[in-house]
Amino acid sequence: MKNSIKMLRAKHNLTQEDLAQKVNVTRQTILAIERGKYPPSLPLALAIAKVFNTPVEEIFQ
């Protein structure tokens, strides 16, 4: 699953660690999502969308 988390992180000046803390997961999970290795659950996808204040369908394609 493609996503624009890396780009949005850079735009919001957040590290993987920062984002992981905000959505209550490990840094490895954020890395796996960014690489497209792990598709996040719906609650996690919504939490990420909330952090970036962006609709979930714009982040995950």
Add this chain to the structure above:
Amino acid sequence: MFYNASMTGKSYNKARVILSILIAVIASNAVVNGNLIIVPITILIGLLIKRLLVKHTKEVLEDERNQLVGLKAARITVNIVSIVLMSISFLLISLTEPSHVYLYNLGIVLSYTTVFILAVYSVSYWFINKDFS
């Protein structure tokens, strides 16, 4: 040295490894010296200390990805263990000579162990499936 009120993930891992080594050393010494009562007490104290460490770690130690990995690993483990145990028990029961009674008995024990593992898996699957439906 390894404990403070808000530990990071790295210091938690260090403390966990040291705790595991300590428990293993104490428990194995207790078994060697015949003090079997010390073993469960050591394990219990170790579990309590681990719980305390988890409570005081500020980082997230387990999330949905870890749980998914654990679930897949557990399922693969059950499959591999049951196939291997069943094969060994089949070989022991069918191919051992009548004079080697202990090998035949070992085969019987292994086959019952396999049945027990699969029964526990089926029961826990049934309960968890019931929870999600």
